Amino acid sequence: xxxxxxxxxxxxxxxxxxxxxxxxxxxxxxxxxxxxxxxxxxxxxxxxxxxxxxxxxxxxxxxxxxxxxxxxxxx
Numbered sequence: 001x002x003x004x005x006x007x008x009x010x011x012x013x014x015x016x017x018x019x020x021x022x023x024x025x026x027x028x029x030x031x032x033x034x035x036x037x038x039x040x041x042x043x044x045x046x047x048x049x050x051x052x053x054x055x056x057x058x059x060x061x062x063x064x065x066x067x068x069x070x071x072x073x074x075x
Contacts, residue, residue, distance in 0.1 A: 002054040013049040040067060 002013055005021040013021065015034055022029050022037075029037065038049060041056040 002049070002051050011051065012046075013054060015047070018049065036067075 001021075005017050005024075006013060007017050007020070008014070015031075015038065018034050018037060019029070022034070037057075038047060041049065041053045041060065043053055043056070044050070
């Protein structure tokens with residue numbers, strides 16, 4: 001899934017790629033919502049999602065550890 005939306009083919013999902021992904025998944029988010037989604041799992045604070053950080057979304061979701069305002073529940 002992450003590779004499908006990595007338009008820049010740089011191994012990361014940036015803000016605009018995340019926006020497109022969420023729209024395609026039928027769960028569009030505001031700019032602030034998208035920033036919160038990245039912030040929730042951005043371990044290295046580079047404002048984009050690595051494949052590892054992308055997987056962390058699903059790990060946190062399974063453990064019930066996602067913050068309500070992160071927007072990640074839509075995934």
